[in-house]
Amino acid sequence: MNAFLSFLIRFVAAGFTTFLTWIFSFFIFDRSFFESFFYSLIGGTAVFFGLKYYIRHRFIKMTGLTRSEYKLVQRNLKDAKQKIQRLQKALFNISNIRDFINAKHNIETIRVVKKIYSVTKKEPVRFFKAEEFYYKHLDSMVEIAEKYSFLSSQPVKTKELNQSLQETRQTLTQLSNVIKEDLYNMLEGDLDSLQFELDVARQSINQKKIDDGRFQK
Template identity: 55%
Template structure:
């Protein structure tokens, strides 16, 4: 999380620096209108922001030792896994039994730890591939069916 904040602050600082360099150059040196020079500065600052973002992403890919295609594949799968994990969390928090809640908490901690480690080190994705493709789907499906059956049993009482 800290890395994300630091990266964003670096990009924002570079973008603002680009803005404050481009505006006076376009306004004073090229004698553009005020609003036009502001527009140029905004476009320039945004360009610097996204250029720095691209460089940071390239550094992350290079540091992980993966190819660009592999990195995209892993990030796409991690986005899907995040949706599944949030679905699992919603389902598990519907269960009100104390004994089950404790087990569910341990389960969610384990799932989050696997996800976090894979997000930090994308090259580990292939070691946890079975978890993402098989176990996580099964966990979500079983938890949804369990809560459905639990809710149906409570209605009968």
């Protein structure tokens, strides 16, 4: 469930519970104003955090993961979010015109990285299909991109530095292709399912054309 929607549901339910508890305590059970307020606050707080636990528990159950697996995924997502921010900053910290030629490639790389992150956040179970991305490829991409950004920003470039930049750019391109493979592996099951549905649809269309041809004869 969307985090904001979850918070809104809990907030409304807690507010409603707080109001009803105060009404019952003050008017029906004849408690004092402050005593009723205290009870209503306890009731509202219990509902707010109780719903939070229930919604999270239900979501984890729907993912098919254990609680420890879910926590592992969330911890890696938190780390990945910071790394993606660093990667985005490094790739777009461009200092010369030759790098602008690669801007489109950098944007595509960020788009793929964010797609892997968003798919994992929406469906945590997919994390285990992209473990290499989270444990290896993303770290390498961030480290190399930051070094490339630093070196390319130097005002004076020697022959050795230009060669190093070229090699680093090639490595970034290779890593970008590897990350695209990570995304493909993550979505492979969906792609196979889609291909199967397309094949079935084509067979149905072809069969309909054959049947229509026979009918016209």
